[in-house]
Amino acid sequence: MKCKKCAATISEFDISCQSCGALTATTRDDLQKTDPRSSRAISWALIAMGGLGLVFVIANSWTDWYSGLDYVAPTAVLLVGAITLIISARKK
Numbered sequence: 001m002k003c004k005k006c007a008a009t010i011s012e013f014d015i016s017c018q019s020c021g022a023l024t025a026t027t028r029d030d031l032q033k034t035d036p037r038s039s040r041a042i043s044w045a046l047i048a049m050g051g052l053g054l055v056f057v058i059a060n061s062w063t064d065w066y067s068g069l070d071y072v073a074p075t076a077v078l079l080v081g082a083i084t085l086i087i088s089a090r091k092k
Helices: 036-057 066-089
Strands: none
Touching: 036 066
């Protein structure tokens, strides 16, 4: 896709031109597009945070303050990341 103002090559998911700053979105649909690369990056970040949270809980399971509920939050973050990854893969 080319910028109408400066003819620079831009991604179809960019809302504005990075070289001249002109707005490239012309319709409401253009503004509501989601970038699949950033959606995948966010989902992988959530999966990593959930995985690290589970590793932390398992590593500290020998302590006195251990509870079975400690697994809930990291598992929820892990599941949200996996669901986001599946949804972003389907929207390709």
